[in-house]
Amino acid sequence: MELPKTYLGWRVDFANPPGAAAFAGPDSMSWRVFKNPVALAVGGVAAVLLEFADARIRSGVWDHSIFKQDPLGRSQRTGMAAMVGVYGPQDAARRVIQGVTNMHARVSGETPGGQAYRALEPELLDWVSSTAGFGFLHAYDQFVAPLSDAQKQRFYQEGWPVARLYGVETLLRSDDDFFAMMEKLARRFEPHPIVEEFLAIIWSGRGSPAPPFIARAMARASVSILPPLVRERLALGPEHALRGWERTMLKAMGALAERTPIPSAPPAQACVRIGLPADFLYKSRAAQKRILARWTPGDVAAVPAE
Secondary structure, three states: OOOOOEEOOEEOOOOOOOOOOOOOOOOOHHHHHHOOHHHHHHHHHHHHHHHHOEHHHHHHHHHHOOOOOOHHHHHHHHHHHHHHHHHOOHHHHHHHHHHHHHHHOOOEEEOOOOOEEEOOOHHHHHHHHHHHHHHHHHHHHHHOOOOOHHHHHHHHHHOHHHHHHOOOOOOOOOHHHHHHHHHHHHHHEOOOHHHHHHHHHHHHOOOOOOOHHHHHHHHHHHHHOOOHHHHHHOOOOHHHOOOHHHHHHHHHHHHHHHOOOOOOOHHHHHHHHOOOOOOHHHOOHHHHHHHHHOOOOOOOOOOOOO
16 A cells, blocks of 8 residues: 555655654564555554444544545554654654544544444543554464464553543553453444445555555454454454465565565655664564664664665
8 A cells, every 4th residue: 555645734754854854663562563565455454443443433523524435544544644654754653643632633523323423532542542552463463474472462562652642541451451451442342334444445446546446455354353342333244254275375485575665665665764764674683683683773874784
């Protein structure tokens, strides 16, 4: 998915200023997970499904955004905000996050069932942040490379600085923390036609460069990583089950994406910004360790590529 060049009118430059640090570093789990477009695509849809289980978030997104008119554009802008938080210079991340918060401050209303909501309610902010982390992490774990419990814990904790900037109060340390939050909110979860409409948009591949069969596979993959309780409450039946050949195909795509740098993409540009080779994140773990041993944070003199 190609990201926009600007966000809320600001030009986003992941390659500058030279040496500027992000909120996570090149050896982080965050930089590893977010570079993979398969993990982002599958995890992003799963996160939306988890959010839409709660009527307050579902109404807020559906009634106050252009998602149903421009799903690809909305997804690209959301992806840009996530990428800035992970790979962008800290000043740029703060500016974008403040812009997102300012927009959300205007979002409030009432669900069809009569529940009042505000986008900046702490409970909703906590859940939205948690669903994103859970979705991206588990998509990577299932369709790119298995992760240990320790690696998952590192990923969650690396997201704390950015989560705090968004106003998140309950910070995840592990999957267990996510499941505890889910259980607390589960009484609110319900099926709704908007969930099926959203999945139909993803299923159709509308506005996406991916062939329809890949779009359908990614939609089913997103459902597959949802906790069973959520699948049950959303009434996502057998038609949404991931086929064996689809799983095999997506894992092959995820493995290929792990080894295929895109020089114009944020992960590569962020590496260049801090003096590492553009393809650093796509090298083997052993090669990355050798390169980092010769790299000094803040020194923008590029480390020679191997």
